[in-house]
Amino acid sequence: MSKESLPLKEKLESSKKYLQNADLKGADLAGADLKGALLGGANLHGANMNKIFLGDAQLPKAILTEANLEEANLNSADLNKANLKGANMHQLYARSADLRGANLSNAKLTKSNLRQCSMFKSWMKNSDFSGANLQNIKGAQSQMQESKFCGAKLEGADLSGARMEGTDFKGAGLQAANLSRSVLKNSNLEGADLKGANLRYVTGLTAEQIDSALIDKNTLLPNYLKVEWKSETEFKCHSSQQNPTY
Numbered sequence: 001m002s003k004e005s006l007p008l009k010e011k012l013e014s015s016k017k018y019l020q021n022a023d024l025k026g027a028d029l030a031g032a033d034l035k036g037a038l039l040g041g042a043n044l045h046g047a048n049m050n051k052i053f054l055g056d057a058q059l060p061k062a063i064l065t066e067a068n069l070e071e072a073n074l075n076s077a078d079l080n081k082a083n084l085k086g087a088n089m090h091q092l093y094a095r096s097a098d099l100r101g102a103n104l105s106n107a108k109l110t111k112s113n114l115r116q117c118s119m120f121k122s123w124m125k126n127s128d129f130s131g132a133n134l135q136n137i138k139g140a141q142s143q144m145q146e147s148k149f150c151g152a153k154l155e156g157a158d159l160s161g162a163r164m165e166g167t168d169f170k171g172a173g174l175q176a177a178n179l180s181r182s183v184l185k186n187s188n189l190e191g192a193d194l195k196g197a198n199l200r201y202v203t204g205l206t207a208e209q210i211d212s213a214l215i216d217k218n219t220l221l222p223n224y225l226k227v228e229w230k231s232e233t234e235f236k237c238h239s240s241q242q243n244p245t246y
Contacts, residue, residue, distance in 0.1 A: 012037075085123075105143075115153075165204065180220075189213040210237040 009032045012019065016037035023043050030050040037057045047067045055075040059082050066086040074094040081101040089104075092112040100118050105125040112132045119139040127147045134149075136156040144159075146166045154169075157177045165185045169192040176196040185204025195216040199205065202222050210225060215235065221227065228236045 160198075184209065194219050207237040207239045211235075 008027060009029055012024075012029065013033055016034050019037055019039045019042055021041040021043075022039065024047055025043050026046045026048075027044070028048045029044075029052050030048050031052065032049075033053045034057055035053055035055045037054065039054075039057060039059045039062050041061050042059065043063045044067050045063050045065045047064070049064075049067055049069045049072050052069070052072045054077050055073055057074070057077045060078055060080040062079070062082045064082060064084045064087055067084070067088070069084075069087055069089045069092055071091045072089070072093070074092065074097050076096045077094065078098045079094075079102050080098050082099070083103045084107055085103045086106045087104075087108070089107055089109045089112055092109060092114075094112065094114050094117060096116045097114070098118045099114075099122050100120045101122060102119070103123045104127055105123045107127045109127060109129045109132055112129070114137060115133050115135045117134070117137050119137050119142055122139065122142045124142055124144045124147050126145070129152050130148050130150040131152060132149070133153045134157055135153050137154070138158045139162060140158050141161040142159065142163070144162055144164045144167050148168045149172045150168055151171045152169075153173045154177050155173050155175045157174070159182055160178045160180045162179070162182045164187050165183055166187060167184075168188045170188050171191040173193045174197050175193050177194075178198045179202055180198045181201045181203075182199075183204050184202055187204075187209065189209045190212040191214065193214045194210075195214060196218040197215075198220045200220045200222060205222060205225065207225055210221065210227070215221075215227070217229070221237075224240050226238050226240050228238065230236065
């Protein structure tokens with residue numbers, strides 16, 4: 001069988017070093033092994049990439065809008081400024097991937113593993129990260145408005161300066177996370193674990209939000225919020241002044 005007559009998936013597996021800017025819109029690549037593939041700028045809009053293996057692959061500025069990446073493996077992949085808007089990434093494994101400046105808006109990332117990813121200035125608006133692992137991500141200055149992080153693991157995450165208005169963190173683990181200078185207006189912190197978290201210079205945060213969360217004496221709050229400890233675990237938060245804008 002000649003290379004030209006091979007099924008698309010097999011053809012790509014044999015040519016994965018030469019796929020920059022490839023037009024693969026709507027392609028069926030389910031289960032393909034494209035480890036280390038060079039797909040920078042490739043158009044994969046609407047492609048079926050279920051259980052695809054793209055570990056260490058290069059996909060900067062790739063178009064993956066509305067693609068099916070359910071259970072895909074993107075471990076340590078380069079997705080700098082990639083467009084994943086509207087993609088299905090349920091149970092995606094992308095530990096240590098480079099997602100700086102990437103667009104993850106309107107996407108499904110439930111139970112995904114994004115641990116230790118670089119996500120500086122990434123877009124995560126209106127997305128569902130429920131049950132996801134985002135421990136130790138570097139997500140400073142990200143746009144995370146109206147997204148769901150219910151039950152997500154965000155321990156040690158750097159979310160400093162992030163925009164998180166209307167975001168749902170119900171039951172999320174944010175222990176030792178850095179949320180300094182972030183915006184938390186109208187965010188749901190019910191049951192969120194903020195023990196040891198840094199919330200200095202946060203705007204939009206209310207005493208009621210803190211009262212609904214879990215904190216300890218190592219939690220750093222903005223100056224306009226004061227905590228009255230009634231026991232080692234029971235507390236009451238009070239607003240000492242009008243919520244300032246830094």
